[in-house]
């Protein structure tokens with residue numbers, strides 16, 4: 007299968023602190039849609055993360071830069087030796103860009119300049135458009151597999167990235183631990199299909215910290231919960247197995263938040279999309295999830311105006327929304343993606359009808375969202391702080407994923423720090439956001 011993702015080679019030298027920087031850069035590259043490759047030949051660009059601690063480390067770093075230039079030619083340099091730009095340029099004038107240690111954001115900007123990141127497309131991107139810049143220090147995306155075994159007709163991921171390949175569980179847990187050690191307070195677990203994690207490798211037993219660990223999502227979540235940070239699950243395909251995750255949420259091991267992209271509710275449209283599920287079954291499962299974990303936040307995304315969608319199909323979707331009363335909902339109007347099977351389908355929906363359905367959908371969901379947020383007034387909720395300025399602080403409660411959900415505004419509160427998790431009494435709400443005050 008042809009791989010169209012841009013590819014980056016990575017050489018990491020030096021101490022464990024530098025390794026944490028490397029992990030952080032690699033995580034961000036993967037979440038932006040780059041593929042990290044183990045050889046110079048297949049890379050569109052090579053990053054060398056250098057060490058400059060002692061003379062031998064400087065020498066090793068300079069040699070690594072020279073080798074990357076000889077083997078590939080397109081090289082950017084970061085890390086401790088990057089602080090001595092003149093020394094690097096004297097020996098290797100062809101290096102494209104140089105940055106110092108802990109310059110994650112600069113490294114990503116340099117990579118984007120020479121190897122543009124894959125275009126944002128809501129049908130294929132895992133992270134929100136606003137979130138493709140480097141995540142702040144207190145949260146990070148943790149990608150657990152690449153590719154996808156499904157063949158949803160509107161999506162080209164399988165032809166771009168191939169079938170699903172789960173990462174070894176030990177490697178994921180190593181990365182998670184390093185992220186937590188570097189100050190991350192919230193891990194956002196992502197993959198094209200998070201719930202399928204481990205199925206391609208027959209849930210084989212891996213190792214972490216010398217202990218056997220099975221490669222499946224429930225075990226992964228249990229292990230991640232031991233790191234003592236918020237763990238949020240995204241892109242959980244609606245398999246029956248998902249039911250096993252809900253008790254972990256009820257026990258407080260992972261956040262009571264489930265992002266399950268359902269895409270539609272009409273059986274005819276779901277079948278045409280090659281998506282699973284029936285409305286009745288999905289509603290029953292949602293009810294069961296809420297019985298097991300009453301505080302669960304359910305998020306989903308839907309596509310309106312998919313080819314062949316009649317007014318009746320759309321009405322089924324609105325009826326589903328009204329019954330399911332999901333907490334957070336995203337909606338896209340269908341648009342053809344080059345190479346997707348759905349482009350060939352008859353009965354494409356006119357643009358004005360798509361827009362009209364989108365507005366009716368959003369109107370209903372806004373009302374549901376506003377009602378659900380009103381129920382939070384008077385409650386005391388843990389809130390993770392994302393921003394602090396002279397006007398106050400902005401954070402998120404467990405029900406809010408960064409960039410795609412709402413926010414909690416703490417007007418006048420500037421004694422908190424980014425990354426703090428504080429208790430907040432909720433005093434006000436609108437359709438998407440909450441307002442409250444920190445309590446002692």
Ligand code: SF4
Pocket residue numbers: 154155156157158161162163164198199243
């Ligand atoms: S589950 Fe469907 S929509 Fe998601 S990546 Fe796989 S093929 Fe695409």
